[in-house]
Amino acid sequence: MWEYTDKVMDHFLNPRNVGVIEDADGKGDVGSLACGDALTLTFKLDENGRIADAKFKTFGCASAVASSSVLTEIIKGLTLEEAANVTNKDIAEKLGGLPDQKMHCSVMGQEALEAAIQNYYDKTKTTAPEKEGKVVCTCFGITDTEIRKVVEDNKLNSVEQVTNYCKAGGGCGRCKGDIEKILSEVRGDWIDRAKKKEQPPKRKKLTNIQKIRLVQETISDQIRPALRADGGDIDLIDVEGNKVIVAFRGMCAKCKMADLTMRDVVQAKLREFVSEDLVVEEEKDGEN
Ligand code: FES
16 A cells, blocks of 8 residues: 555545646647556646646546646646646645655656647647757757756656656667766765865954954853863963963862863863964963
């Protein structure tokens, strides 16, 4: 039993826009009854060139019905150019997701839409606005821009997945090498973006006044409470450029580990919160 979302079940049990528009402006047929899945999508445009009505007829499973039903809702009100950008991912997302094994139903919806739009251009002897990018898969007329988008949007990792999602590579197979190259380029981009994300944001250069204020705040909020917990304390004596002069008080002043505390606690916190260039020195002659 497949795990279906409530939206899939709703569109399956109460499909919207079932039927065929007789005087349709565009009609797309995909699949075949012999193979088990078939879908016919028809649409009618209004005087502004927007899809005023869309209907579907399908022979298929719950996902096929739900995908087709939600597709008719998505495209109503769109221009043909906008509708041409609707992807199977849009269909699946609108349904709250589909099981992986059923993603092909959303692809069938996208194919029927493409076929119906093409049917409109064929009937009106017009041509679709030129596609962005260079055609990579000549069997299906799919460009590098479209492949890159489907890979990015669906986080695809293999040529087979690309074929499942947008058909590229599913014919003669000659374009598979180019698809592989696009996959590596996109993966490279992902890695670069991930690396950039890992880098800590650069700190703004501080003025002297800002630096002294930040040193004071770091001492009172981050350093002093820890030292006081062990009976010690610390005072800020001066800040000269990147040199911060402090004096230990109480237990800290007598502690044999004072040098370590100075480096691993005081200097480390000041470098973390103020500036990596700071060097902390102890005023040895200060009052204890
Ligand atoms: S060119 Fe892509 S499958 Fe033939």
